[in-house]
Amino acid sequence: MTRTLKDTLAWAGDGAAHLRGLMSRLGDEAFAAPSALPGWSRAHVLTHIARNADAMINLLTWARTGVVTPAYVSREQRDADIEAGAGRPADAIRTDVEVTSDKLAQVVKAMPESAWSATVRNVQGVEIPATDIPWVRAREMWIHAVDLDAGAAFTDFPAPMVHELLTDVTATLGAKEDCPAVRLIATDHQQVWTLRTAAGAVAVLGPAAELAGWVLGRTRSRELRTDDGRPLPELPGWL
Numbered sequence: 001m002t003r004t005l006k007d008t009l010a011w012a013g014d015g016a017a018h019l020r021g022l023m024s025r026l027g028d029e030a031f032a033a034p035s036a037l038p039g040w041s042r043a044h045v046l047t048h049i050a051r052n053a054d055a056m057i058n059l060l061t062w063a064r065t066g067v068v069t070p071a072y073v074s075r076e077q078r079d080a081d082i083e084a085g086a087g088r089p090a091d092a093i094r095t096d097v098e099v100t101s102d103k104l105a106q107v108v109k110a111m112p113e114s115a116w117s118a119t120v121r122n123v124q125g126v127e128i129p130a131t132d133i134p135w136v137r138a139r140e141m142w143i144h145a146v147d148l149d150a151g152a153a154f155t156d157f158p159a160p161m162v163h164e165l166l167t168d169v170t171a172t173l174g175a176k177e178d179c180p181a182v183r184l185i186a187t188d189h190q191q192v193w194t195l196r197t198a199a200g201a202v203a204v205l206g207p208a209a210e211l212a213g214w215v216l217g218r219t220r221s222r223e224l225r226t227d228d229g230r231p232l233p234e235l236p237g238w239l
Contacts, residue, residue, distance in 0.1 A: 003164045005116060008134040009108065011161045015141025016101045019049065022150050023097065028090035036149040036218065045147050046093050047085035051078065052140050053100035055123070056133055057107050063118035063130035064111060071123050108134065124239065139165065146218055154209040154219065162208045163191065169215050169238055170195050180233045184211050195235075203227035
C-alpha cells in the first residue's frame with residue numbers, strides 16, 4: 001500500500017490513545033523505572049513524546065506560514081529539555097503528554113488544505129513534505145510506547161502501519177554503507193523487503209511485526225530465523 005495523509009493521521013491518533021492507556025496503568029513510582037532505551041527512564045521517554053509534539057507543531061507552523069520554524073532549536077536544547085522534564089512529578093508528565101498531544105491535534109485540524117503541499121526540513125535536516133509530519137508523529141507514538149517497557153509490543157501496531165514502517169526503515173538502513181545485504185520475508189503477509197541487494201544476501205523470516213521490532217533495534221523475537229540457520233545479522237542503527 002501507499003500511505004495517505006488520512007492513514008497517518010488515523011495511526012497518530014490511535015497511537016496517542018494507546019499511549020494514554022499505558023500511562024493510565026502506570027503508577028507514579030513506575031515513571032522513574034528504566035525504559036527499554038539505554039540511559040532513559042520512562043519519564044524521559046514520555047517527556048520526549050511531549051517535546052516531540054511541540055516539534056511537530058513547529059513544523060506544521062512552518063508549512064502553514066512559510067516561516068522557517070525548526071522542530072527543535074538545537075539537539076543540545078532538545079536533550080536538555082528532556083533531561084529537565086524527566087525529573088518532574090508523574091502527574092506533571094502525564095498532563096504534559098496529554099496537553100501537547102491535544103494541542104497538536106488541534107493544529108492539525110486547523111491546517112489549510114493548501115499547506116499540506118508545503119515542504120519543511122525534519123530533525124535530520126532532510127526536506128520532507130508536510131504530509132509526512134503525521135507519519136513522523138505516528139512512528140514516535142507507537143515505537144516509544146514499546147520503549148516504555150510497560151507491556152506494549154509491535155503486534156499492537158495497526159497491521160498496515162507495520163508494512164509502511166518496514167518499507168520506510170529498510171530504505172533508510174539499506175542506504176547505509178555498513179548495512180549488510182538482507183532480505184526480510186514476512187511469513188504472515190507474503191511480503192518481502194530488501195535492505196541491500198548483493199550476492200549472498202541473508203534472508204530473515206518471521207511475522208511482519210517481529211521483523212519491524214528487529215530492524216528498529218528494539219526486539220529480537222524467537223520467531224525470527226534465517227533461511228540458512230545462521231545467526232541474525234547485525235544491523236546499523238536506524239536514525
